[in-house]
Amino acid sequence: MNNLANLLVPTRCINYCYRSLGKNVYNWNDEGIKYPGFKYYPRSDDFKDPPYTPTKLFRVQRIKPVKGTPWWERNILKELKLMGKSNDVVIIKNIPENNSRLWRIKHLIKIVPITFPDGFPQDVSGTFLKENGELTVTKSVPLVNDRLIERENIDNDIKKMDGDTLRRALRKKWLNGWQ
Numbered sequence: 001m002n003n004l005a006n007l008l009v010p011t012r013c014i015n016y017c018y019r020s021l022g023k024n025v026y027n028w029n030d031e032g033i034k035y036p037g038f039k040y041y042p043r044s045d046d047f048k049d050p051p052y053t054p055t056k057l058f059r060v061q062r063i064k065p066v067k068g069t070p071w072w073e074r075n076i077l078k079e080l081k082l083m084g085k086s087n088d089v090v091i092i093k094n095i096p097e098n099n100s101r102l103w104r105i106k107h108l109i110k111i112v113p114i115t116f117p118d119g120f121p122q123d124v125s126g127t128f129l130k131e132n133g134e135l136t137v138t139k140s141v142p143l144v145n146d147r148l149i150e151r152e153n154i155d156n157d158i159k160k161m162d163g164d165t166l167r168r169a170l171r172k173k174w175l176n177g178w179q
Helices: 002-024 071-079 096-104 145-155 163-176
Strands: 033-035 038-040 057-062 089-093 109-113 127-129 135-137
Touching (some): 038 096, 057 096, 071 096
Antiparallel strands (some): 033 038, 057 089, 057 109
């Protein structure tokens, strides 16, 4: 009986040793591509980044609800001012600090790079940001003096009935009925 107990003791020790060795068998430190703020692990070993000129700005929109997200993700959403409605849009500068924030909440947001097909605008008035990220510049329409003068004449006309006068007249008609 004593011999049997001696045989079983080393097997327990061996099993225990194997379990503790399995935690740090593979070293991930040399794997992946290091970007500012995060590390990317590609599927294939021969992965190369395609040539790409980075945009200056991002159009960011929240697509998932805030309810049920952890507090650290909600704090990032507050910093980026994305806590309002889900269709609100925020324009964010493409810098490493913002990119690392966006990487942490990428499952909650939609990121579209902003492009400038008409060139970078010198004046922001007359610009329109589309949903696909194109910032177009609409040319300003020259004012026609004849139309402005005509509009002033219509606004200042004595015979013109304004909203208050119409409301009073229609209310009198309603109260009098068929008379």
